[in-house]
Amino acid sequence: MSNNSLRLNEYLVLFYRIFLSFLFYQIARILFYLFNQSIIKINNIGDLFKFCWYGTAFDTTALLYINSLFILLSILPLTINTKDGYQKALKILYFVTNLIFYATNFTDFIYYRFSQTRSTKSTLDVIKDESNGFSLFFHFLTTYWYVFVLFIVCAYLWVYLYNRVKVKPHPKHKLVPYFLFSLIGLLIIATLAIGGIRGDFKHSTRPINMVDAYRHVTIPNHGDVVLNTPFAIFRTLNIKKYEAKQWVSQDYINKRIKPIKYYPDISKTEKPNVIIFILESFGREYWGCMNEDTNIANFQSHTPFLDSLSKSSLIFTNAYANGRQSIHGMSSVLAGIPSFLDAFTSSPYAKQDIQSIISVCDSMGYNTSFFHGAANGSMGFLGFSNILGYKNYFGRTEFNNESEYDGIWGIWDEPFFQYMGQTLTQQKQPFMATLFSLSSHDPFKIPEKYKNRFKEGHIPIHKCIEYTDYSIQQFFEYAKKQDWYQNTIFVFTADHTNQYYYQEYNNSIDRFAVPILFFSPNNKFNLHGKNTELAQQIDIYPTLTQLIGYNKPIRSWGRSLVANFKDETPRVINSPGNVYQFMQGNYIYVFDGSNFSGVYEIKDKTMTNNLKDLKNDEIETGMNDCKAFIQDYVYRITQRKLNQ
Numbered sequence: 001m002s003n004n005s006l007r008l009n010e011y012l013v014l015f016y017r018i019f020l021s022f023l024f025y026q027i028a029r030i031l032f033y034l035f036n037q038s039i040i041k042i043n044n045i046g047d048l049f050k051f052c053w054y055g056t057a058f059d060t061t062a063l064l065y066i067n068s069l070f071i072l073l074s075i076l077p078l079t080i081n082t083k084d085g086y087q088k089a090l091k092i093l094y095f096v097t098n099l100i101f102y103a104t105n106f107t108d109f110i111y112y113r114f115s116q117t118r119s120t121k122s123t124l125d126v127i128k129d130e131s132n133g134f135s136l137f138f139h140f141l142t143t144y145w146y147v148f149v150l151f152i153v154c155a156y157l158w159v160y161l162y163n164r165v166k167v168k169p170h171p172k173h174k175l176v177p178y179f180l181f182s183l184i185g186l187l188i189i190a191t192l193a194i195g196g197i198r199g200d201f202k203h204s205t206r207p208i209n210m211v212d213a214y215r216h217v218t219i220p221n222h223g224d225v226v227l228n229t230p231f232a233i234f235r236t237l238n239i240k241k242y243e244a245k246q247w248v249s250q251d252y253i254n255k256r257i258k259p260i261k262y263y264p265d266i267s268k269t270e271k272p273n274v275i276i277f278i279l280e281s282f283g284r285e286y287w288g289c290m291n292e293d294t295n296i297a298n299f300q301s302h303t304p305f306l307d308s309l310s311k312s313s314l315i316f317t318n319a320y321a322n323g324r325q326s327i328h329g330m331s332s333v334l335a336g337i338p339s340f341l342d343a344f345t346s347s348p349y350a351k352q353d354i355q356s357i358i359s360v361c362d363s364m365g366y367n368t369s370f371f372h373g374a375a376n377g378s379m380g381f382l383g384f385s386n387i388l389g390y391k392n393y394f395g396r397t398e399f400n401n402e403s404e405y406d407g408i409w410g411i412w413d414e415p416f417f418q419y420m421g422q423t424l425t426q427q428k429q430p431f432m433a434t435l436f437s438l439s440s441h442d443p444f445k446i447p448e449k450y451k452n453r454f455k456e457g458h459i460p461i462h463k464c465i466e467y468t469d470y471s472i473q474q475f476f477e478y479a480k481k482q483d484w485y486q487n488t489i490f491v492f493t494a495d496h497t498n499q500y501y502y503q504e505y506n507n508s509i510d511r512f513a514v515p516i517l518f519f520s521p522n523n524k525f526n527l528h529g530k531n532t533e534l535a536q537q538i539d540i541y542p543t544l545t546q547l548i549g550y551n552k553p554i555r556s557w558g559r560s561l562v563a564n565f566k567d568e569t570p571r572v573i574n575s576p577g578n579v580y581q582f583m584q585g586n587y588i589y590v591f592d593g594s595n596f597s598g599v600y601e602i603k604d605k606t607m608t609n610n611l612k613d614l615k616n617d618e619i620e621t622g623m624n625d626c627k628a629f630i631q632d633y634v635y636r637i638t639q640r641k642l643n644q
Helices: 003-035 045-066 068-075 084-115 121-128 133-143 145-164 175-198 210-215 220-226 229-235 250-256 304-310 326-335 357-363 378-388 413-425 461-479 537-547 617-638
Strands: 273-279 314-316 367-372 392-394 431-436 488-494 516-519 529-531 571-574 580-584 587-591 596-601
Touching: 003 045, 003 068, 003 084, 003 145, 003 220, 045 068, 045 084, 045 210, 045 220, 045 229, 068 084, 084 145, 084 229, 121 229, 133 145, 210 220, 210 229, 250 617, 273 326, 273 357, 273 537, 304 461, 304 516, 326 357, 326 378, 326 431, 326 488, 326 537, 357 367, 357 431, 357 537, 367 378, 367 413, 378 392, 392 413, 413 431, 413 461, 488 537, 516 537, 571 617, 580 617, 587 617, 596 617
Parallel strands: 273 431, 273 488, 314 529, 367 392, 367 431
Antiparallel strands: 314 516, 488 516, 571 580, 580 587, 587 596
16 A cells, blocks of 8 residues: 555544544533523524534534644654654544533533533633632532533543544555645645635635624524524634724714713712622523512412512612623622623723722722622632722622631621621721622522521522522511611612522523612612612713712713713613624614614514614614613723723
């Protein structure tokens, strides 16, 4: 047999091995869908196969990145390529690199339920901030053992099929024809690899990225089936998160978005204390008071105390989160900075002077504190709280009682809420405190002593919601007895949503549906009633600046929810990870950063009737307002103008 024929055999074996990686990525894609089919609705098997076909381009890019060294070592003319030792080394390289990245797909079988997007670099940034990473990993393996078993089965089958086809051993080489044939093979394979990594051979076409997955679908989360997790990670490693745009004039931005707002102090009252509760995963779906007008059959509330508190509060029943993860909620609620593709807090621009409710309170002589019962530094909260300028941080270290540790995340909500109350009682007024709750988080555990009180609901998180609601009630029982209570404004919202039970909340829009509630025992703040206008987390910061009597202009993309200024339009903007969702007036707009792929009536939350070809003045204004918002957002972040 000639040298050329034997080299050809090596190439065919190489293509077989790469083909195996494509095969198992398709298996992972189908499993990803099966694990998340309650969230990702696909009409028929034909559509699923279509998404698998479209996904091949994204698999190609990811697999070529992963296997680049393996491919290179397989085709270099080293004359020892077919020897047993060399082939064993290639096999080890192949499976170490492939299986590490392949495992990220399996992680998203579960994590997607909470993040609603394929994991990206920002997900890795969140994980690296966790000091209890080993505990979380062990919890994942034990709780979702079946995912680990599936991975082992796939890996075993992959190794078995790899071993079925081997390269043939070379006889003595004729070096000149061997190297000439190898050079031709190297050039051909290199050309194919370059095109595969780019996703296209056209010179004028940019390399494919995550947003390209959404060209093939009409429902946004179908794009997550087209994608694979390693691709999402690779494409966000060095992404230009904030690319400047010039769609509209600055005059248009000043008129329609009004990034600089002013709410004159008309109350002239004593400075109130402020306590902001950012409740982990407390989606609007779980609150009875937020669902009185939804007409959901057999609706069951899991927030009895907050429902009772709402009767003497100002509540917003049409409010939405501006991000998908806990750290997104922190920047949105406290600084009015939403997160879209990636968390602002993980970007290179996070470390800058940021105007926020913390800086406003600091300028007015408040004592500011952040409370979170997890290990100090968890979720990146400690770092970002330092950027925002909190004077105090209270975490699991300061609580200093491991008997109340839940074994996974941190201190149970009830004792930690009491700890916050007692700590605030010792502080000088006025104070501004933020509590980020913890217990309503996967693995959805509650203290053993409450197992018979808070029963397993329709979904695991229900019992945790009830436990945290009870913990808030116990906090209020303590707070009512303190001299600071009467002059305090309380704010309740969620960082993001989590598990859903009612199908009415199973859509791309309501996966961001969170509550907003303002309460004060002091009637002079007039925090009463129900408001059904669009509201969002970034509205909380400007609302509080008005309520505490800050009499200077502020930088804010949100609006005060108590000002009722006619020239401030109710709107909502967020992102499932790859497109912008913008709500305003009568329409929902889906924008990929270049084009509007969808326009839907505001009531069409499942986004089934695309009206993007409908032309009217309101739609044109909505599109321009969406662009104006993003344009000013990028400008102020990149130009470090978040303090003006």
